[in-house]
Amino acid sequence: MAPSERTAYSSFSRAWAVAATPRTLAIFLSIWAAVILFGGLQSGDLSGYDDAVYAHEAREMLRSGDIWTLSLNGQPDFDKPPLFIWLVALSFKIFGTNDPAAKIPGAVCGFGAILLVYLLAAELGREDGDELSEWTPAVAMLSIATTQYFLKYSTHAMTDVPFAFLFLLAIYGYVRSWRSRRSGGWMLAAGVATGLAMLTRAPVGLFPIAIVALHLIYSKRARGPALAHFAVYFLISLSIPLVWYAIEFSIFGNAFIEQHLRNVVAHSASKTERTALDSFFGLFEYPALLAKLYWPWIPLVCVGSVMAIRKAIDSRDAAAGLLLIWVLAVMVPLSFADAKVLRYIMAAFPAFAILAAWGVIKIMPARWLPASSRALILILAIVGMVSLVSPTFTLRAVDMKAIAPISDAAARPDERVVLYTSGELQWNFANQLLWYGNRYCTHIKDLADIRRMAADGGGFVLIIDKDSYARLSSSVKEPMVILGESPKFYCVRIGWPSLVQHS
Numbered sequence: 256m257a258p259s260e261r262t263a264y265s266s267f268s269r270a271w272a273v274a275a276t277p278r279t280l281a282i283f284l285s286i287w288a289a290v291i292l293f294g295g296l297q298s299g300d301l302s303g304y305d306d307a308v309y310a311h312e313a314r315e316m317l318r319s320g321d322i323w324t325l326s327l328n329g330q331p332d333f334d335k336p337p338l339f340i341w342l343v344a345l346s347f348k349i350f351g352t353n354d355p356a357a358k359i360p361g362a363v364c365g366f367g368a369i370l371l372v373y374l375l376a377a378e379l380g381r382e383d384g385d386e387l388s389e390w391t392p393a394v395a396m397l398s399i400a401t402t403q404y405f406l407k408y409s410t411h412a413m414t415d416v417p418f419a420f421l422f423l424l425a426i427y428g429y430v431r432s433w434r435s436r437r438s439g440g441w442m443l444a445a446g447v448a449t450g451l452a453m454l455t456r457a458p459v460g461l462f463p464i465a466i467v468a469l470h471l472i473y474s475k476r477a478r479g480p481a482l483a484h485f486a487v488y489f490l491i492s493l494s495i496p497l498v499w500y501a502i503e504f505s506i507f508g509n510a511f512i513e514q515h516l517r518n519v520v521a522h523s524a525s526k527t528e529r530t531a532l533d534s535f536f537g538l539f540e541y542p543a544l545l546a547k548l549y550w551p552w553i554p555l556v557c558v559g560s561v562m563a564i565r566k567a568i569d570s571r572d573a574a575a576g577l578l579l580i581w582v583l584a585v586m587v588p589l590s591f592a593d594a595k596v597l598r599y600i601m602a603a604f605p606a607f608a609i610l611a612a613w614g615v616i617k618i619m620p621a622r623w624l625p626a627s628s629r630a631l632i633l634i635l636a637i638v639g640m641v642s643l644v645s646p647t648f649t650l651r652a653v654d655m656k657a658i659a660p661i662s663d664a665a666a667r668p669d670e671r672v673v674l675y676t677s678g679e680l681q682w683n684f685a686n687q688l689l690w691y692g693n694r695y696c697t698h699i700k701d702l703a704d705i706r707r708m709a710a711d712g713g714g715f716v717l718i719i720d721k722d723s724y725a726r727l728s729s730s731v732k733e734p735m736v737i738l739g740e741s742p743k744f745y746c747v748r749i750g751w752p753s754l755v756q757h758s
Contacts, residue, residue, distance in 0.1 A: 275625030303683025365409025450495025659692030714750025
Protein backbone atom coordinates (compact mmCIF):
# COMPACT_ATOMS: atom_id res chain seq x y z
CA MET A 256 0.00 0.00 0.00
CA ALA A 257 1.39 3.38 -1.02
CA PRO A 258 2.08 6.00 1.70
CA SER A 259 -0.75 8.22 0.45
CA GLU A 260 -3.11 5.25 0.52
CA ARG A 261 -2.02 4.35 4.04
CA THR A 262 -2.61 7.97 5.16
CA ALA A 263 -6.07 8.04 3.60
CA TYR A 264 -6.93 4.66 5.11
CA SER A 265 -5.68 5.80 8.52
CA SER A 266 -7.76 8.99 8.35
CA PHE A 267 -10.84 7.01 7.34
CA SER A 268 -10.27 4.54 10.18
CA ARG A 269 -10.05 7.34 12.72
CA ALA A 270 -13.20 8.99 11.37
CA TRP A 271 -14.97 5.62 11.35
CA ALA A 272 -14.02 5.07 14.98
CA VAL A 273 -15.06 8.57 16.05
CA ALA A 274 -18.43 8.15 14.32
CA ALA A 275 -19.23 5.37 16.78
CA THR A 276 -19.47 7.73 19.78
CA PRO A 277 -22.55 9.52 21.19
CA ARG A 278 -20.73 12.85 21.17
CA THR A 279 -20.06 12.59 17.43
CA LEU A 280 -23.65 11.61 16.76
CA ALA A 281 -24.88 14.65 18.71
CA ILE A 282 -22.52 17.03 16.87
CA PHE A 283 -23.54 15.56 13.52
CA LEU A 284 -27.24 15.90 14.40
CA SER A 285 -26.73 19.57 15.29
CA ILE A 286 -25.22 20.28 11.87
CA TRP A 287 -27.75 18.09 10.07
CA ALA A 288 -30.72 19.75 11.80
CA ALA A 289 -29.41 23.20 10.88
CA VAL A 290 -29.14 22.13 7.22
CA ILE A 291 -32.63 20.62 7.18
CA LEU A 292 -34.33 23.51 9.00
CA PHE A 293 -32.62 26.49 7.40
CA GLY A 294 -31.65 25.07 4.01
CA GLY A 295 -35.17 25.04 2.64
CA LEU A 296 -36.63 28.27 4.02
CA GLN A 297 -36.35 29.94 0.62
CA SER A 298 -38.66 27.30 -0.89
CA GLY A 299 -42.44 27.36 -0.76
CA ASP A 300 -44.81 30.04 0.45
CA LEU A 301 -47.12 30.67 3.44
CA SER A 302 -50.29 28.75 4.16
CA GLY A 303 -53.40 30.82 4.71
CA TYR A 304 -54.81 29.61 8.00
CA ASP A 305 -52.00 30.62 10.37
CA ASP A 306 -48.73 31.53 8.64
CA ALA A 307 -50.14 34.33 6.50
CA VAL A 308 -52.07 35.81 9.44
CA TYR A 309 -48.98 36.04 11.64
CA ALA A 310 -46.89 37.48 8.81
CA HIS A 311 -49.60 40.05 8.02
CA GLU A 312 -49.87 41.09 11.67
CA ALA A 313 -46.09 41.41 12.01
CA ARG A 314 -45.98 43.65 8.94
CA GLU A 315 -48.85 45.72 10.33
CA MET A 316 -46.91 46.07 13.60
CA LEU A 317 -43.88 47.45 11.76
CA ARG A 318 -46.08 49.84 9.78
CA SER A 319 -47.95 51.22 12.78
CA GLY A 320 -45.16 51.06 15.37
CA ASP A 321 -47.69 49.70 17.88
CA ILE A 322 -46.03 46.68 19.51
CA TRP A 323 -48.83 45.98 22.00
CA THR A 324 -52.06 45.72 19.99
CA LEU A 325 -52.08 43.25 17.14
CA SER A 326 -53.94 44.32 14.02
CA LEU A 327 -55.71 41.99 11.59
CA ASN A 328 -57.32 43.36 8.42
CA GLY A 329 -57.38 46.87 9.86
CA GLN A 330 -58.98 45.87 13.17
CA PRO A 331 -57.52 45.10 16.63
CA ASP A 332 -56.95 41.38 17.10
CA PHE A 333 -57.24 40.20 20.71
CA ASP A 334 -57.15 36.52 19.80
CA LYS A 335 -53.56 35.88 20.80
CA PRO A 336 -50.70 37.35 22.87
CA PRO A 337 -48.01 39.18 20.90
CA LEU A 338 -44.67 37.42 21.52
CA PHE A 339 -44.56 35.39 18.31
CA ILE A 340 -45.61 38.44 16.28
CA TRP A 341 -42.72 40.33 17.91
CA LEU A 342 -40.32 37.61 16.77
CA VAL A 343 -41.62 37.67 13.20
CA ALA A 344 -41.51 41.49 13.13
CA LEU A 345 -37.90 41.39 14.38
CA SER A 346 -37.07 38.89 11.65
CA PHE A 347 -38.67 41.22 9.08
CA LYS A 348 -36.63 44.10 10.46
CA ILE A 349 -33.40 42.14 9.99
CA PHE A 350 -34.04 40.06 6.86
CA GLY A 351 -36.79 41.99 5.06
CA THR A 352 -40.54 41.47 4.79
CA ASN A 353 -40.77 38.19 2.92
CA ASP A 354 -41.81 34.55 3.26
CA PRO A 355 -38.44 33.12 4.42
CA ALA A 356 -38.09 35.79 7.11
CA ALA A 357 -41.56 34.88 8.43
CA LYS A 358 -40.39 31.27 8.87
CA ILE A 359 -37.08 32.04 10.58
CA PRO A 360 -38.40 32.29 14.19
CA GLY A 361 -39.95 28.83 13.94
CA ALA A 362 -36.75 27.34 12.49
CA VAL A 363 -34.59 28.98 15.18
CA CYS A 364 -36.85 27.68 17.94
CA GLY A 365 -36.98 24.23 16.36
CA PHE A 366 -33.19 24.09 16.24
CA GLY A 367 -33.00 25.33 19.82
CA ALA A 368 -35.46 22.65 20.95
CA ILE A 369 -33.34 19.92 19.34
CA LEU A 370 -30.25 21.10 21.22
CA LEU A 371 -32.17 21.57 24.45
CA VAL A 372 -33.59 18.04 24.34
CA TYR A 373 -30.00 16.77 24.39
CA LEU A 374 -29.16 18.92 27.41
CA LEU A 375 -32.31 17.96 29.30
CA ALA A 376 -31.84 14.24 28.63
CA ALA A 377 -28.27 14.53 29.89
CA GLU A 378 -29.45 16.34 33.02
CA LEU A 379 -32.13 13.74 33.70
CA GLY A 380 -29.52 11.02 33.16
CA ARG A 381 -27.45 12.48 35.98
CA GLU A 382 -30.50 12.30 38.19
CA ASP A 383 -31.13 8.72 37.17
CA GLY A 384 -27.61 7.52 37.85
CA ASP A 385 -25.85 4.84 35.79
CA GLU A 386 -28.87 2.83 34.73
CA LEU A 387 -29.44 4.74 31.52
CA SER A 388 -26.74 4.68 28.88
CA GLU A 389 -24.50 7.59 27.94
CA TRP A 390 -26.18 7.30 24.53
CA THR A 391 -29.54 8.49 25.87
CA PRO A 392 -29.08 12.27 25.21
CA ALA A 393 -27.89 11.68 21.63
CA VAL A 394 -30.71 9.23 20.91
CA ALA A 395 -33.27 11.67 22.37
CA MET A 396 -31.83 14.35 20.11
CA LEU A 397 -32.05 11.94 17.18
CA SER A 398 -35.69 11.21 18.01
CA ILE A 399 -36.93 14.78 17.92
CA ALA A 400 -34.65 15.78 15.03
CA THR A 401 -36.07 13.00 12.83
CA THR A 402 -39.71 13.42 13.83
CA GLN A 403 -41.12 14.59 10.50
CA TYR A 404 -44.11 16.27 12.09
CA PHE A 405 -41.84 18.38 14.31
CA LEU A 406 -39.56 19.31 11.42
CA LYS A 407 -42.54 20.29 9.27
CA TYR A 408 -43.87 22.83 11.74
CA SER A 409 -40.40 24.13 12.54
CA THR A 410 -40.40 25.60 9.04
CA HIS A 411 -43.81 27.26 9.38
CA ALA A 412 -44.58 30.79 10.55
CA MET A 413 -46.69 29.36 13.39
CA THR A 414 -46.60 29.36 17.19
CA ASP A 415 -46.48 25.60 17.80
CA VAL A 416 -42.72 25.05 17.78
CA PRO A 417 -41.75 28.37 19.45
CA PHE A 418 -44.22 27.58 22.22
CA ALA A 419 -42.81 24.06 22.58
CA PHE A 420 -39.29 25.51 22.81
CA LEU A 421 -40.22 27.95 25.58
CA PHE A 422 -42.14 25.19 27.36
CA LEU A 423 -39.06 22.96 27.17
CA LEU A 424 -36.84 25.80 28.35
CA ALA A 425 -39.03 26.25 31.43
CA ILE A 426 -38.82 22.53 32.27
CA TYR A 427 -35.05 22.56 31.71
CA GLY A 428 -34.63 25.47 34.14
CA TYR A 429 -36.67 23.60 36.73
CA VAL A 430 -34.59 20.42 36.34
CA ARG A 431 -31.32 22.38 36.61
CA SER A 432 -32.57 23.78 39.91
CA TRP A 433 -32.70 20.32 41.49
CA ARG A 434 -29.02 20.12 42.46
CA SER A 435 -27.59 23.50 41.51
CA ARG A 436 -26.19 25.83 44.13
CA ARG A 437 -28.01 28.53 42.19
CA SER A 438 -31.34 26.76 42.29
CA GLY A 439 -33.16 30.03 42.86
CA GLY A 440 -31.57 31.50 39.73
CA TRP A 441 -32.59 28.51 37.64
CA MET A 442 -36.15 28.72 38.95
CA LEU A 443 -36.15 32.41 38.07
CA ALA A 444 -35.04 31.51 34.53
CA ALA A 445 -37.78 28.88 34.38
CA GLY A 446 -40.29 31.55 35.43
CA VAL A 447 -39.15 33.86 32.63
CA ALA A 448 -39.47 31.04 30.08
CA THR A 449 -42.94 30.14 31.38
CA GLY A 450 -44.03 33.77 31.22
CA LEU A 451 -42.82 34.02 27.63
CA ALA A 452 -44.67 30.79 26.81
CA MET A 453 -47.84 32.41 28.16
CA LEU A 454 -47.11 35.44 25.98
CA THR A 455 -47.04 33.05 23.04
CA ARG A 456 -50.09 30.95 23.85
CA ALA A 457 -52.65 31.57 26.53
CA PRO A 458 -53.89 29.80 28.58
CA VAL A 459 -51.90 26.62 27.76
CA GLY A 460 -48.81 28.55 28.80
CA LEU A 461 -49.94 27.78 32.34
CA PHE A 462 -49.17 24.07 31.88
CA PRO A 463 -45.48 24.29 32.96
CA ILE A 464 -46.63 25.73 36.28
CA ALA A 465 -48.88 22.72 36.81
CA ILE A 466 -46.05 20.34 35.89
CA VAL A 467 -43.62 21.94 38.32
CA ALA A 468 -46.19 22.03 41.13
CA LEU A 469 -47.22 18.40 40.62
CA HIS A 470 -43.62 17.23 40.42
CA LEU A 471 -42.69 19.05 43.64
CA ILE A 472 -45.52 17.17 45.33
CA TYR A 473 -44.57 13.86 43.68
CA SER A 474 -40.92 14.18 44.71
CA LYS A 475 -41.87 15.35 48.24
CA ARG A 476 -39.92 18.59 47.80
CA ALA A 477 -42.82 21.00 48.27
CA ARG A 478 -41.37 22.53 51.39
CA GLY A 479 -38.63 24.85 52.62
CA PRO A 480 -36.40 26.54 50.02
CA ALA A 481 -37.98 24.61 47.12
CA LEU A 482 -41.39 25.98 48.05
CA ALA A 483 -40.00 29.51 48.29
CA HIS A 484 -38.35 29.16 44.90
CA PHE A 485 -41.61 27.89 43.45
CA ALA A 486 -43.39 30.98 44.79
CA VAL A 487 -40.87 33.21 42.99
CA TYR A 488 -41.21 31.07 39.84
CA PHE A 489 -45.00 31.37 39.98
CA LEU A 490 -44.99 35.14 40.42
CA ILE A 491 -42.46 35.70 37.62
CA SER A 492 -44.43 33.41 35.30
CA LEU A 493 -47.61 35.42 35.77
CA SER A 494 -46.10 38.90 35.92
CA ILE A 495 -44.67 38.79 32.38
CA PRO A 496 -47.95 38.20 30.50
CA LEU A 497 -49.85 40.40 32.95
CA VAL A 498 -47.91 43.41 31.63
CA TRP A 499 -49.49 42.89 28.20
CA TYR A 500 -52.95 42.22 29.68
CA ALA A 501 -52.73 45.38 31.78
CA ILE A 502 -51.69 47.54 28.83
CA GLU A 503 -54.43 46.20 26.57
CA PHE A 504 -57.04 46.55 29.31
CA SER A 505 -55.99 50.14 29.96
CA ILE A 506 -56.56 50.92 26.26
CA PHE A 507 -59.65 48.87 25.43
CA GLY A 508 -61.20 48.03 28.80
CA ASN A 509 -63.71 45.20 29.08
CA ALA A 510 -63.93 44.87 25.29
CA PHE A 511 -60.42 43.41 25.28
CA ILE A 512 -61.12 40.96 28.12
CA GLU A 513 -64.44 39.83 26.66
CA GLN A 514 -63.10 39.24 23.16
CA HIS A 515 -59.91 37.57 24.36
CA LEU A 516 -61.83 35.21 26.63
CA ARG A 517 -64.39 34.57 23.92
CA ASN A 518 -61.60 33.53 21.56
CA VAL A 519 -60.06 31.26 24.18
CA VAL A 520 -63.40 29.54 24.75
CA ALA A 521 -64.06 29.30 21.02
CA HIS A 522 -60.78 27.43 20.53
CA SER A 523 -61.52 24.93 23.29
CA ALA A 524 -65.28 24.51 23.68
CA SER A 525 -67.30 22.16 21.55
CA LYS A 526 -69.00 23.78 18.55
CA THR A 527 -71.24 20.82 17.77
CA GLU A 528 -73.64 18.63 19.65
CA ARG A 529 -71.82 15.51 20.78
CA THR A 530 -73.21 12.41 22.44
CA ALA A 531 -71.70 11.08 25.65
CA LEU A 532 -70.21 8.21 23.64
CA ASP A 533 -68.63 10.63 21.13
CA SER A 534 -67.16 12.66 23.98
CA PHE A 535 -65.75 9.51 25.59
CA PHE A 536 -64.05 8.31 22.42
CA GLY A 537 -62.84 11.87 21.83
CA LEU A 538 -60.62 11.50 24.90
CA PHE A 539 -58.55 8.97 22.95
CA GLU A 540 -58.07 11.01 19.79
CA TYR A 541 -54.56 12.13 20.68
CA PRO A 542 -53.27 8.58 21.28
CA ALA A 543 -54.84 7.66 17.93
CA LEU A 544 -53.15 10.61 16.22
CA LEU A 545 -49.81 9.65 17.76
CA ALA A 546 -50.25 6.08 16.57
CA LYS A 547 -50.94 7.40 13.07
CA LEU A 548 -48.43 10.25 12.73
CA TYR A 549 -45.63 9.91 15.30
CA TRP A 550 -43.52 7.44 13.35
CA PRO A 551 -41.04 5.80 13.55
CA TRP A 552 -40.79 6.63 17.23
CA ILE A 553 -44.20 5.83 18.72
CA PRO A 554 -43.45 2.15 19.53
CA LEU A 555 -40.28 3.19 21.33
CA VAL A 556 -42.17 5.94 23.20
CA CYS A 557 -44.51 3.22 24.46
CA VAL A 558 -41.58 1.08 25.62
CA GLY A 559 -40.00 4.08 27.35
CA SER A 560 -43.32 5.01 28.97
CA VAL A 561 -43.72 1.53 30.46
CA MET A 562 -40.17 1.79 31.75
CA ALA A 563 -40.91 5.22 33.26
CA ILE A 564 -44.10 3.98 34.95
CA ARG A 565 -42.20 1.12 36.57
CA LYS A 566 -39.43 3.42 37.78
CA ALA A 567 -41.95 5.93 39.12
CA ILE A 568 -43.81 3.23 41.06
CA ASP A 569 -40.85 1.17 42.25
CA SER A 570 -38.40 3.90 43.25
CA ARG A 571 -40.30 7.18 42.89
CA ASP A 572 -37.69 8.17 40.33
CA ALA A 573 -37.62 11.94 39.81
CA ALA A 574 -36.81 11.83 36.08
CA ALA A 575 -39.46 9.23 35.30
CA GLY A 576 -42.06 11.07 37.35
CA LEU A 577 -41.31 14.35 35.57
CA LEU A 578 -41.68 12.85 32.09
CA LEU A 579 -44.96 11.16 32.95
CA ILE A 580 -46.40 14.27 34.61
CA TRP A 581 -45.25 16.34 31.63
CA VAL A 582 -47.02 14.15 29.08
CA LEU A 583 -50.22 13.87 31.12
CA ALA A 584 -50.36 17.58 31.98
CA VAL A 585 -50.32 18.43 28.27
CA MET A 586 -52.47 15.65 26.84
CA VAL A 587 -55.23 15.26 29.44
CA PRO A 588 -56.58 18.85 29.49
CA LEU A 589 -56.34 19.21 25.71
CA SER A 590 -58.18 15.91 25.24
CA PHE A 591 -61.32 17.62 26.57
CA ALA A 592 -61.17 20.35 23.91
CA ASP A 593 -63.30 20.00 20.81
CA ALA A 594 -60.56 20.56 18.22
CA LYS A 595 -57.75 18.02 18.33
CA VAL A 596 -54.76 18.40 16.05
CA LEU A 597 -51.45 16.72 16.86
CA ARG A 598 -49.51 19.99 16.74
CA TYR A 599 -51.59 21.25 19.67
CA ILE A 600 -49.70 18.83 21.96
CA MET A 601 -46.27 19.58 20.48
CA ALA A 602 -45.16 20.84 23.90
CA ALA A 603 -45.05 17.15 24.90
CA PHE A 604 -42.78 16.15 21.98
CA PRO A 605 -39.53 16.72 23.94
CA ALA A 606 -40.81 14.36 26.64
CA PHE A 607 -41.74 11.84 23.94
CA ALA A 608 -38.20 12.12 22.52
CA ILE A 609 -36.59 11.29 25.85
CA LEU A 610 -39.01 8.42 26.48
CA ALA A 611 -38.22 7.09 22.99
CA ALA A 612 -34.52 7.22 23.84
CA TRP A 613 -35.21 5.26 27.01
CA GLY A 614 -37.05 2.72 24.87
CA VAL A 615 -34.10 2.39 22.47
CA ILE A 616 -31.60 1.88 25.29
CA LYS A 617 -33.93 -0.65 26.89
CA ILE A 618 -34.37 -2.94 23.89
CA MET A 619 -31.16 -2.43 21.87
CA PRO A 620 -28.01 -4.30 22.95
CA ALA A 621 -25.23 -1.89 23.87
CA ARG A 622 -22.85 -3.44 21.35
CA TRP A 623 -25.18 -2.43 18.50
CA LEU A 624 -25.16 1.28 19.32
CA PRO A 625 -21.76 2.25 17.78
CA ALA A 626 -22.55 0.50 14.49
CA SER A 627 -26.04 2.04 14.48
CA SER A 628 -24.50 5.48 14.98
CA ARG A 629 -22.26 5.03 11.94
CA ALA A 630 -25.14 3.84 9.79
CA LEU A 631 -27.38 6.70 10.90
CA ILE A 632 -24.74 9.32 10.15
CA LEU A 633 -24.30 7.94 6.63
CA ILE A 634 -28.04 7.71 5.96
CA LEU A 635 -28.85 11.14 7.36
CA ALA A 636 -25.94 12.72 5.49
CA ILE A 637 -27.41 11.40 2.24
CA VAL A 638 -30.88 12.65 3.23
CA GLY A 639 -29.45 16.09 4.02
CA MET A 640 -27.66 16.35 0.67
CA VAL A 641 -30.76 15.26 -1.23
CA SER A 642 -32.90 17.82 0.62
CA LEU A 643 -30.49 20.60 -0.35
CA VAL A 644 -30.24 19.56 -4.00
CA SER A 645 -33.92 18.71 -4.46
CA PRO A 646 -36.08 20.33 -1.76
CA THR A 647 -39.68 19.17 -1.47
CA PHE A 648 -42.35 21.73 -0.69
CA THR A 649 -46.00 22.51 -1.31
CA LEU A 650 -47.17 25.73 -2.93
CA ARG A 651 -50.24 26.88 -1.00
CA ALA A 652 -50.68 30.46 -2.17
CA VAL A 653 -50.52 30.22 -5.96
CA ASP A 654 -53.79 32.08 -6.49
CA MET A 655 -53.36 34.96 -4.05
CA LYS A 656 -49.70 35.53 -4.92
CA ALA A 657 -50.75 35.96 -8.55
CA ILE A 658 -53.86 38.04 -8.05
CA ALA A 659 -53.00 40.26 -5.04
CA PRO A 660 -50.72 42.60 -7.07
CA ILE A 661 -53.53 43.04 -9.60
CA SER A 662 -56.05 44.05 -6.94
CA ASP A 663 -53.46 46.36 -5.33
CA ALA A 664 -53.01 48.21 -8.62
CA ALA A 665 -56.75 48.51 -9.17
CA ALA A 666 -57.87 49.63 -5.71
CA ARG A 667 -57.13 52.89 -3.93
CA PRO A 668 -54.89 52.62 -0.83
CA ASP A 669 -57.91 53.27 1.40
CA GLU A 670 -60.25 50.97 -0.54
CA ARG A 671 -61.11 47.47 0.63
CA VAL A 672 -61.00 44.66 -1.90
CA VAL A 673 -64.10 42.46 -1.91
CA LEU A 674 -63.44 38.71 -1.78
CA TYR A 675 -65.92 35.97 -2.63
CA THR A 676 -64.89 32.31 -2.28
CA SER A 677 -67.54 29.91 -3.57
CA GLY A 678 -70.18 30.89 -1.03
CA GLU A 679 -68.01 29.97 1.96
CA LEU A 680 -65.75 32.05 4.17
CA GLN A 681 -62.52 30.37 3.11
CA TRP A 682 -60.18 32.24 5.41
CA ASN A 683 -57.06 30.73 3.89
CA PHE A 684 -57.61 32.83 0.74
CA ALA A 685 -58.54 35.94 2.74
CA ASN A 686 -55.45 35.70 4.92
CA GLN A 687 -53.15 35.12 1.95
CA LEU A 688 -54.68 38.11 0.18
CA LEU A 689 -53.86 40.25 3.22
CA TRP A 690 -50.25 39.03 3.31
CA TYR A 691 -49.43 38.99 -0.39
CA GLY A 692 -51.35 42.19 -1.07
CA ASN A 693 -51.39 45.66 0.45
CA ARG A 694 -55.12 46.24 0.78
CA TYR A 695 -57.57 45.19 3.45
CA CYS A 696 -60.42 43.01 2.28
CA THR A 697 -64.13 42.47 2.87
CA HIS A 698 -64.91 38.76 2.80
CA ILE A 699 -68.48 38.11 1.63
CA LYS A 700 -70.37 34.84 1.83
CA ASP A 701 -73.59 35.62 -0.07
CA LEU A 702 -73.45 36.37 -3.79
CA ALA A 703 -76.65 38.44 -3.43
CA ASP A 704 -74.68 40.93 -1.30
CA ILE A 705 -72.31 41.52 -4.19
CA ARG A 706 -75.24 42.10 -6.54
CA ARG A 707 -76.63 44.71 -4.14
CA MET A 708 -73.21 46.40 -3.86
CA ALA A 709 -73.03 46.56 -7.66
CA ALA A 710 -76.54 48.03 -7.86
CA ASP A 711 -75.62 50.72 -5.33
CA GLY A 712 -73.02 52.08 -7.75
CA GLY A 713 -69.66 53.64 -6.98
CA GLY A 714 -67.58 50.72 -8.23
CA PHE A 715 -65.33 48.30 -6.36
CA VAL A 716 -62.63 45.68 -6.93
CA LEU A 717 -63.78 42.08 -6.56
CA ILE A 718 -61.79 38.86 -6.36
CA ILE A 719 -64.13 35.98 -7.14
CA ASP A 720 -63.75 32.30 -7.96
CA LYS A 721 -64.33 31.57 -11.63
CA ASP A 722 -67.44 29.41 -11.25
CA SER A 723 -69.17 32.10 -9.18
CA TYR A 724 -68.13 34.81 -11.64
CA ALA A 725 -70.07 33.01 -14.39
CA ARG A 726 -73.21 33.17 -12.26
CA LEU A 727 -72.63 36.76 -11.18
CA SER A 728 -71.87 38.19 -14.61
CA SER A 729 -75.23 37.04 -15.97
CA SER A 730 -77.16 38.85 -13.23
CA VAL A 731 -75.31 42.16 -12.83
CA LYS A 732 -76.19 45.07 -15.12
CA GLU A 733 -73.27 47.30 -14.14
CA PRO A 734 -70.06 47.15 -16.20
CA MET A 735 -67.70 44.33 -15.19
CA VAL A 736 -64.09 44.28 -16.39
CA ILE A 737 -61.74 41.35 -15.75
CA LEU A 738 -58.43 42.90 -14.70
CA GLY A 739 -56.50 39.66 -14.29
CA GLU A 740 -56.76 36.06 -13.20
CA SER A 741 -55.14 33.20 -11.31
CA PRO A 742 -55.84 29.47 -11.72
CA LYS A 743 -59.01 29.67 -9.59
CA PHE A 744 -59.95 33.38 -9.40
CA TYR A 745 -60.68 36.49 -11.43
CA CYS A 746 -59.91 40.01 -10.27
CA VAL A 747 -62.80 42.16 -11.49
CA ARG A 748 -63.66 45.86 -11.46
CA ILE A 749 -67.42 46.36 -11.13
CA GLY A 750 -68.77 49.79 -12.03
CA TRP A 751 -67.29 52.33 -14.43
CA PRO A 752 -67.14 55.46 -12.27
CA SER A 753 -64.35 54.18 -10.04
CA LEU A 754 -62.51 52.78 -13.03
CA VAL A 755 -62.45 56.24 -14.62
CA GLN A 756 -61.28 57.70 -11.32
CA HIS A 757 -58.31 55.34 -11.27
CA SER A 758 -57.24 55.89 -14.85
